[in-house]
Amino acid sequence: MLPEIEQYFRLEKLPHMWCPGCGNGIILHSLVKAIDKLCLDQDRTTIVSGIGCAARASGYLDFDTLHTTHGRALAFATGVKFAKPELNVFVLTGDGDCTAIGGNHFIHAARRNINLTTIVFNNNIYGMTGGQYSPMTPNSCRATTSPYGNLERPFNLTDLAIAAGATFVARTTTYHAKQLTDLIIEGYKNKGFSLIEVITHCPTSFGRQNKMGTPADMLKWQRDHGISAMRYENLTPEERADKFIVGVLHKTEAPEYTTEYQKLLEKLG
Amino acid sequence: MSTEPRLVQGNEACAEGAIYAGMRFYAGYPITPSTEIAEILARRLPQVGGKFLQMEDEIASMAAIIGGSLTGAKVMTATSGPGFSLKQENIGYACMAEIPCVIANVQRLGPSTGVATAPAQGDVMQARWGTHGDHPIIALTPSSVKEAFELTVRAFNLAEQFRVPVILLMDEVVGHMREKVTLPQPGDLPVVDRVKPTCSRENYYPYKADSDKTPPMACFGEGYRYHVTGLFHDESGFATEKPEIIDWQLKRLHEKINQHLDEIITYSSEETADADLVVIAYGGTARAVSRAVKLARQEGHKVGVFRPQTIWPFPEAAIGELAASGKKLLVAEMNYGQLLLEVQRVAAGRCEVHSCLQSNGELTLPDVILTKIREVYEHAPGN
Numbered sequence: 202m203l204p205e206i207e208q209y210f211r212l213e214k215l216p217h218m219w220c221p222g223c224g225n226g227i228i229l230h231s232l233v234k235a236i237d238k239l240c241l242d243q244d245r246t247t248i249v250s251g252i253g254c255a256a257r258a259s260g261y262l263d264f265d266t267l268h269t270t271h272g273r274a275l276a277f278a279t280g281v282k283f284a285k286p287e288l289n290v291f292v293l294t295g296d297g298d299c300t301a302i303g304g305n306h307f308i309h310a311a312r313r314n315i316n317l318t319t320i321v322f323n324n325n326i327y328g329m330t331g332g333q334y335s336p337m338t339p340n341s342c343r344a345t346t347s348p349y350g351n352l353e354r355p356f357n358l359t360d361l362a363i364a365a366g367a368t369f370v371a372r373t374t375t376y377h378a379k380q381l382t383d384l385i386i387e388g389y390k391n392k393g394f395s396l397i398e399v400i401t402h403c404p405t406s407f408g409r410q411n412k413m414g415t416p417a418d419m420l421k422w423q424r425d426h427g428i429s430a431m432r433y434e435n436l437t438p439e440e441r442a443d444k445f446i447v448g449v450l451h452k453t454e455a456p457e458y459t460t461e462y463q464k465l466l467e468k469l470g
Numbered sequence: 471m472s473t474e475p476r477l478v479q480g481n482e483a484c485a486e487g488a489i490y491a492g493m494r495f496y497a498g499y500p501i502t503p504s505t506e507i508a509e510i511l512a513r514r515l516p517q518v519g520g521k522f523l524q525m526e527d528e529i530a531s532m533a534a535i536i537g538g539s540l541t542g543a544k545v546m547t548a549t550s551g552p553g554f555s556l557k558q559e560n561i562g563y564a565c566m567a568e569i570p571c572v573i574a575n576v577q578r579l580g581p582s583t584g585v586a587t588a589p590a591q592g593d594v595m596q597a598r599w600g601t602h603g604d605h606p607i608i609a610l611t612p613s614s615v616k617e618a619f620e621l622t623v624r625a626f627n628l629a630e631q632f633r634v635p636v637i638l639l640m641d642e643v644v645g646h647m648r649e650k651v652t653l654p655q656p657g658d659l660p661v662v663d664r665v666k667p668t669c670s671r672e673n674y675y676p677y678k679a680d681s682d683k684t685p686p687m688a689c690f691g692e693g694y695r696y697h698v699t700g701l702f703h704d705e706s707g708f709a710t711e712k713p714e715i716i717d718w719q720l721k722r723l724h725e726k727i728n729q730h731l732d733e734i735i736t737y738s739s740e741e742t743a744d745a746d747l748v749v750i751a752y753g754g755t756a757r758a759v760s761r762a763v764k765l766a767r768q769e770g771h772k773v774g775v776f777r778p779q780t781i782w783p784f785p786e787a788a789i790g791e792l793a794a795s796g797k798k799l800l801v802a803e804m805n806y807g808q809l810l811l812e813v814q815r816v817a818a819g820r821c822e823v824h825s826c827l828q829s830n831g832e833l834t835l836p837d838v839i840l841t842k843i844r845e846v847y848e849h850a851p852g853n
Contacts, residue, residue: 260709264695266695267537267697267698268697273530276525279534280535280539280545281537283495284521284537284541288691305530465516469517470519
C-alpha cells in the first residue's frame, strides 16, 4: 500500500474479505486518494455503508464508520448529516443495496439534495449472497436467480439520479481508477447530493456466470465500453449500442437541504 | 412553559415532554393517530434549535434517528401500528448497536391498516418481540396526558442511561384525549444524558463494559473514529462470528437491563392491599378500569387496580407477589390477550387469572369491566 494512504486504513483489519480479482479495492483506493487530495479531517469525516460486499468497505477505513442495514445507508447518512452538517459524509453502497431495497431512500436523498457523496459499487449482481440478479443486471444476463437469462430491464442509475434531483451525477469504472478519484473530489465539492456510479468487476459471480473471462478481461471490457462523452458523440447509433459514457453526466445547482434548514433556524432564532 | 393549567392533548404532551427531555432531532412519517406529534414538533423543534425531518417512510425515519443519535443528539420518532411494523428492522439495529432513541407508538386497531382512528392495544407483544432475534426492550405505557409527558421524559432518560431504544407505547385514547394539566417546569423532572467516554481514542472500546453495565458512547465527529455495525461485534465494535464473544455480548445486552429492573420498572397500585381481586390494566383501558373498580367497591367488592407504567420488562416480581398472595387477577386490555399471557405465565397456576378483552375499535367501557368483575365474584367457589 502506498504510504500516503495508509493512514486512512485500519491496517489491522486487512486483508479484506473480497474475492481475488474483485474491483472493490480499486474503488476504496480511489476514495482514500480523493480524501487525501481534499485534505479532509479524518476526525470530521463519516463513512456510511449498507449491506453487501461493497458495504464492507466501511470497516477497513479509519474514520467514524457506520455499517447499517440493507438498503438504508442513505437514510442513516441523512440522519448523520442533518444532525451534524459540519461532518463530511460519504456513502458506500452496492447496486442491489442502493437500487433495489434502498431505491426509495436513493430517490429521496437525491430529491432533498442533501450534501452526501454517494458512491455506488455497481457489479451488476448480488455478490455476497452468491450471485442473484439485481436491478442493475443487464437484460438477458445470467445470475443464480436468472438461470435462463435476466428477463427484467436494468435501471439507468444515472438517469434515475438526475430525474430525482441529484445535483452532481457521474459514472466511471474500476478501469478508470484515476478518473474515479477526480470524480469523487468533484462530487464532494458539490454542495448537494452527488452520485458516482462505479462499474466494478465481480469475476466470481457476474463474470463467471456470464463468461466474461479473467478479472483483467473484465477490466478490458470496461476500457472498451466505457468511453468519454466526446468519443460517444462521434459514434453511430449502432456503435453506441453497447457503449456507455464515463465522466461527469450532470451538474447543476440547487438549494442544499441542511443549508436551507440552517437558514430556517437562523430566521427563527 | 406556562405554570397555568391548560387543556393538553396526549400527543402534545408527548411532543412537549420530548423537548423537555432534551430531544432535538425528530424524523418521522405521517400516520394516524400519532401525526400530531410530528406536526407539533415540526413547529416546535426549529424554535428551540432542533431538527425536524419528514422522511420518505418509516424505515428511513428509524434509520435517520439512529444516524442523528450517533452524532450525540437525543432523538425520537413517532408512529402507529403499520409504521411500527416497518420500524422493527432498525429498532433491532438500535438494540444491537446500542443506540439511544425513543419510538412513540400510538397504537391503533390492527392487524394491517385496520382502523386508523380506532383505539387498540394490539402491539404489546410486537413491542416486545417485533424485531428478530433475542433482545431486551423497554416499553412504557402512559394512561393520562400528564403521564404521557412524564413517561416521555422517562423514556429518554432510560434510552440515554442504558443505550437502548425505548418504546413509548401509547394508544389512541391517550394520544387523542385532552386533559387539564400543568406541564412540569424545568427542574421538576430529572433529565439524564448519556455517558460519554473520557479516555483517549486508543483506549476507547465502544462495547466494552462489565457484564451488567452500559458502555460510554462517543459521538461521531469527536475524534474517536469507531465502527458501528448491526453484525455481532466484539468490544471494539468490529464484526465477529466467535461464539464465545457473541455469547458474552448478547448476555451483556440483556444483563445491562435485567440487572437494573428496580430502576426501570414502575407501576401504580390502587387499593390492592385488602383486595381479593386485582384488575391489571394499562393505557386507555386503565382509565375505564379505575371507574369500574370504584363502582365495584361501592357494591362491596374488594377490588384493586395494578397499572404497569413499565410494560417491558414485565413487572414480574410485583405480579408474582399478587399471585402468591392468592388474590384473583383480572387482565383488561384492548386486544385478544397479550399481557394476559405474561400474567398467566407469572401466576403459574398460583391464582385465578381472568380476562376482559375487547378488540373492536371501541374503548372498553367501565360497565363492561364492572360486569366482568361481578362475574368473577358470582362464579367464585362458595357463592
